[in-house]
Amino acid sequence: MSTISAAELAPRIDLAVTAVEGVRETYSARPVTARAFERVTDVAGSLASVDDAAAGRAITVCIGVSTQDDSAAVAAAVADAVRGTGDDDRPTTVRVRVARLVAPAS
């Protein structure tokens, strides 16, 4: 059994992802329905999607990377950072989605 809930873990993941070198932007990876609820209630929840199921935990994060960086390398570093936020041995899949390749910071 996990010692940390999905709701507790998601903000930790947001912080960890933002801290990874090469991450230029972060976006919501949560399902459309969750985002619609946030919009209606005017509450901004976490960006990371953390879904707990019997088979394990599924985490998705969505990032923007500079066009000058190797997005695969940045995404791999993000995945490592995401895995570092968990404090249990629960089977976890991590999906890092590079949703934008943006101009390098001037």
Place this chain on the structure above:
Amino acid sequence: MSGNSDDIGGSGYSLEDLSAYLDRGRVPRIAAIERNAQCQAVLASMERMGRLSREIVEEQAAQPLTDSWYDGIMREVMREFRAGRDIPLARTDDGTELVVTEGALYELIRAVGDGVPGLLVGRVRLDQTGPGAPLDVRVTVSVRFGRAMTTAVDEMRDGIRAAIERHGDLRVGRVDVTVGDVHIDEGENE
């Protein structure tokens, strides 16, 4: 806020909403837009188009880009960002999956075009015959009158290949660049 039919990226906002949001300086801040990758990409395209139009007017004393031209490009941009395929960058045995969206690659290709002098990007198409296969790219461009077409096309083609292959194991197959139009530049003197 708009209805669902024009919804961009599940944000609840339409292209017109985003245009109005940009016009008023993105204030007050709307989290559903600022936290949405597709909305951010569309806003970036709008800003780029606005900048491009101003540059043409200021530097070349030419007519501003017409609304129809602007609308045509924005329709293409919208279509591209709705292409929701995820293209694998890497997958590992520990259940980690790294992907790049098709929309991100479209944006990357347009950015390459922005860097080629005298070239405007029109339509972009991206095809992949199967998982792990090289990406085939087709681009339609307009070249400024007086600019050597072959040079501009070569720069675009080489730029696309280099820009995409910088990312992980992504590989590029064919790159077809078609010059579909020539635009007038009264100030150009190459």
